[in-house]
Structures are given as C-alpha cells and as structure tokens.
Amino acid sequence: METQLYSARVQPRLKDVAELAGVSIKTVSNVVNGYQFVKQETRTRVEQAIAELNYRPNLTARNLRQGRSGVIALAVPDLDIPYFAELATNVITAADRHGWTVLIDQTQGERAKERLVVAGIRAHLIDGLLFSPLALTAADLAARDDRTPLVLLGERIGRERTPYDHVGIDNVSAALQGTAHLAALGRRRIAAIGARRAASGATARLRLRGYRKALAGAGLAEDPTLVSHVEAFHRADGARAMAALLDSGASPDAVFCFNDTLALGALRTLLSRGVRVPDDIALFGFDDIEDGRFSTPSLSTIAPDRQGIAQTAVDLLAERLSAAVPERAPQEVCASHELIARESTLGR
C-alpha cells in the first residue's frame, strides 16, 4: 500500500496531459483528433505534454463513446487450411484500407461454434462480421437476431435467399469447367474426390453437381464407384481417398479433386505408388493455393479471385456500416474464377 507521488497511474489519460499542458481536457482531445481551431502555440504545448507522458488514447473509451470499435471479425474454419490463410491475408489487407483491424475466429467447421459466431459472441466488440461457414444450416441463419452486419463468404446456404450479403463463386460452373478440361484431354474415366456424406458441405454438393454436368456434357456415363467420399478437405483425406480408388479397381484415368489440398494428398499417393501424372492419371484441383504451383507436377486448378472476394466482402460491410442506405436489399455477388492448366493435366 505504498503511496507513489508521481505516476501512480499506470496509463496517462487526457486529464493528465491537460493538467501538464495547462489546458482543458477537451483541448487535448481536439489536438489529438486534429481539430482545426487550436492555436499553434497551444497545440505545440499539448503535443509536448503528450510526448512527455507518452500518452496514447484509450481506444476502448473512444469506441464506447463513438459506438463502434474499428474491428471486424473474420470467421473461418481453420487458418492452417491454406485457402483460408490466403483469404485471411487478403481480408486483412482489404480491411486495412478502411482502417479496420481484423479479429479472427476459428470455427473448426463445427456447427456449434459456427452458431455461436453467427449468434454474436463478439457483439458490440466488432463492427461487422465476415463469415465463411461450413456446417451452418439455413435455420441457424434464420434464427440469428444479432444486429451486427454480416457478409457471408463461400457457398450459399439453403435454397432461399438469406437476408445477408453474400460473396461466392459459381462452384457448379467452375467444377464443370475443371471436369470438362479433363474430358477434353481425352480422359474417359474421370473420378471425383471430395464428396461428403454429411448434410453439411454445400461446397462438395455444388462441385459434385458441376462434375456430373460435365460428364453428361461430354457424353460420359456416371460411375458411382468413381466418386470418392471424404471426411474433410485435408491432404490426408485426399491421400486416403486416392488409395481407396486405386485399390477398388475403378481404374480412373483422371481425378477431379474438390480442392487443392485433397489433390495434393492424392498426388502423394499416386507418386508413391509409381503412377505417372498425368500420363496414367491426370489430376485437377480447386482453389489455386501456393503449394499447387510448386508441386511436381504442378497442379491444374480453378483459381477463384480471392482478392476480389475479400475486397468485395469488406466493401459490402463498409456500405452497411456507413448506413447511407440502411436497408439496402441483400446483395448476391459472384466473384470470378479462372481455370489454370498446369502439368498435372498437360504434362511438361
């Protein structure tokens, strides 16, 4: 219980600066905020006091006063899935342009955690939410009554429009293009890795649909033994699925994987068994993560415009927050994607 004469306070406040500079607290606030009408001499004095005390505005207090925090949250399944890590990078960059800080929530793709996020665990702490759900249902979303602006990323949830902005890509047509690319190269037994049994997994469903459409379009019969189901979209799942495909005797001559990590896992299995890629089996991925550009063979894939997605999503949030048009109808934005053919389908 010792009494300290000086610096009993841990952090200096406006009040301390004001006392030292011999002005009112509001004047200091004005200086800090660059208010125009402050006499040059006063300003200098205040600035000196600020420097001397090493004053920093308390952002929490400012946020409370202003009713916003300058923080937005990005909720993704898992940061060490390269696609999401790269997306997060893009979001952080885009948010920076609006002066926002990004707080990241990992949901592990678990419905329970996703419901928490959407219900607003961070209510009042964040100004807006970018959310890329995996397991969330339309009902969960409908039950939401948090008022924080929300922009959904990735697949659409449910059939009906949700009352939220949404940024995604056309999965069906992208998957169709990828599969068609394989068919155009003369492949006839095109397998798919990445179907999901769970009710969740809109992504898998849509890409499967695109795959089927492409088969139909190429006049190829669908062979259910060529469609491999997975638990998750990790490399290990891809490796397992590929092994199962090879062992099943389905003898594919090409594989369309629902994402790049699955494809890289599959590639591992193929190469370690001495299967030549693409000569014996051509391989196609989805996402265009950096690993795929440096694998051997490099991975043909669909490249979604990640930067565009991030920028659009953040801009949509910004619009909602500016509240110029408080009740604008929810937007449905379809970002572009591009087919990138590399060695895993074309050879060298």
Next chain:
Amino acid sequence: METQLYSARVQPRLKDVAELAGVSIKTVSNVVNGYQFVKQETRTRVEQAIAELNYRPNLTARNLRQGRSGVIALAVPDLDIPYFAELATNVITAADRHGWTVLIDQTQGERAKERLVVAGIRAHLIDGLLFSPLALTAADLAARDDRTPLVLLGERIGRERTPYDHVGIDNVSAALQGTAHLAALGRRRIAAIGARRAASGATARLRLRGYRKALAGAGLAEDPTLVSHVEAFHRADGARAMAALLDSGASPDAVFCFNDTLALGALRTLLSRGVRVPDDIALFGFDDIEDGRFSTPSLSTIAPDRQGIAQTAVDLLAERLSAAVPERAPQEVCASHELIARESTLGR
C-alpha cells in the same frame, strides 16, 4: 426525423432490460454476471426480459469499466506463410483456454510496420501482445515505452537480454542437427539455402551458424559457393536459389534449407530438372509444415514444438496480466524441437 414508439434504440441496454423486468439496472447486471444473491424469482424475470429483448452486454463498455479487453494480439509477418498460419492456429487455441480472443496483425516483415506494432498501435485495445518480428532491431525494442505486456516469439533480438519474455527454439543446434544428419548419410558437398544479406534475419544468421558448426564437426571444409542467399523465405526464392546453385557448377550432393517452403521450392527445381532426390541430392528443411509431409519425396525437417511455443507464450502473457508478480524477471524459454527424417534424405 420520425419518432418510433418502440425499439427506437438499435441495441437494448441493461437499462431497457431493467425497465422491462421491473428491477434496477444493477440487478440485471448481477444476473448477467452470475452474482450469487439474486432471488430465484427475480432471476427468472430478468432472464425472460433478456431473452425477450435479445439483450447482449456491450463488451466495449464492460472492457472500459474493467480496464481490460479480453483481446490479445498476435503479430506475424504473413499469415499465408504456412509456419505462421499453423502457429496462429495454435495461439488461437491456447488463448481460447484463457478466454481470450486473438487479433492478428500482419507486418509483412517490414520494419516500419513492426515498429508500429511494438510501439503500441493497439494500445488499450489489447491486453497483451505476442510478437514474432523479422526486421526489428534491438534499438527499436529498447525505444518501446508502451506498457502492454509483450512476449517475443522466434529469434532473440540483439545480443543483450531484452526486458521481455521470449519463447524460441535453439536454432543453432537444430540447424546443426539437420546438417549433421546429411553429413552422417555420407554427403560431402552440403549446400545451404536461406542466408540473408540484409542486416535483419536473425533466423538466417543462427541457422547458418549451425550449418557451419556441423560442417566443422564433420570435418568438411566450408565452400562459400555452396551457400545461397535469398530475399525471402518463400517457395519461389527456394526454387530460384536451387536453380542458381545447379547452374553455378557448385555440384552439391545435399542441401540444407533454412525452412520448409524454401526446401519445397528447391524440390520443385530439382525434380523438374530430373535430379533425383535424395539419390543425387538430399534435401532437408526446417519447420515441419504440413506440405512437407505430403510432398514426394516427403521432406526431412526440424519440427519445432509449435504447440508448446504457443501455449508457453500465452501462459507467460497470462502471468504478466494476472500481475501476481508485477515485476517478474523476463523469462527466456527454449522450446523443444525434433528431427524428423523422411524420404528427402532417407529415400523410400
């Protein structure tokens, strides 16, 4: 300027709940915070009111009142470097156990941004900071006068002890082990990829030192043409460096790369030129990122105990924050690491 009779407010407050439940605002607060002495009947009434209004505590106000935010920041160079993405995941998990949310700052490894972070851009908004700097100098760190508890991750900065907790691994001995592993396999012309010319790059410096020690220990002469410099630690840098090494005629029979992405880039170059790995050239990485486990050949590497690092770092912050021992001496923690030999050195 229309007047709304009901719900003119955007967000209900304690006050609104209190009015609806017919109690005082503090009672509602007590219910929300699980205060023991609230009559069951009152509690139920309040809970109903909360549900009816869909009340959520304003975390900003709570933070202001309590003087802490429940948020810690993790500052890393770049999330789409797999090592940092995986580290971030571990940190988020560890922070979760303390009830903290993690806010991520990307510095791009730029000194200017790193100085901002260390100077406390987020002062008052975060309770603590975990920082993995790349370019920061000892002087920058010494100039810091922000009071937010700081734990440094990665390499130590400068020769003298800083007044901050630090969690790292023993880079020199890890690099030594890796290089020694190559020497033990009979390799004689062991190259290194990842040296840095810039003053920054403590990591590179330490790993280079370990590499040299190992050469000396194995009775191998140091050949400067075998040491390749890079701009950054990305796959592309590794690929370029490997190409340069091959073209230079230095003819290595093994390469110790200062991290896994460099190694994967190098692997790409080797395989695309028909060099057999490990038969012609053995390859060794550092970090044990997931890609390396699924490349072909899979990558021998040093696996730092990332989970341990994250947990320790968060726990150190927690100690500082609990302030039981306000001025505990700065801790220097050396996390463990493990050599994992895979196909890129052992073959199949």
Next chain:
DNA sequence: ATCGATGCATCCAACGTTGTAAACAGCGAG
C-alpha cells in the same frame, strides 16, 4: 418487542473519451 444477521436490491460513482453548446478573447466595422 428488540436486535443482529442475512439475503437481496438499489444508488452512486467511475472507467476515458467526444459531441454539443456555450463562453470567451480579440478585432474591425458601425
């Protein structure tokens, strides 16, 4: 009846900031 515990609810102040409005100084015009 009186008293002290005990359980429960309320009142007040404070956290550090900023928007609003008002006060004040200086100065040129009437």
Next chain:
DNA sequence: CTCGCTGTTTACAACGTTGGATGCATCGAT
C-alpha cells in the same frame, strides 16, 4: 463604445457497464 464576427477554449453530458456502499426487508434469537 458597442456590436458582431472569427477563432479558440471550455463545461457538461453522455456512451453502457460494474464495484462498493447503502438501504430495506425478512427471520431467528434474545
């Protein structure tokens, strides 16, 4: 000398929350 203007500074009240002190019942023991 007063008025009004411009520029500069200030006082005050909020933002929504919680810790602490205080008040008010109720109840069992005297």
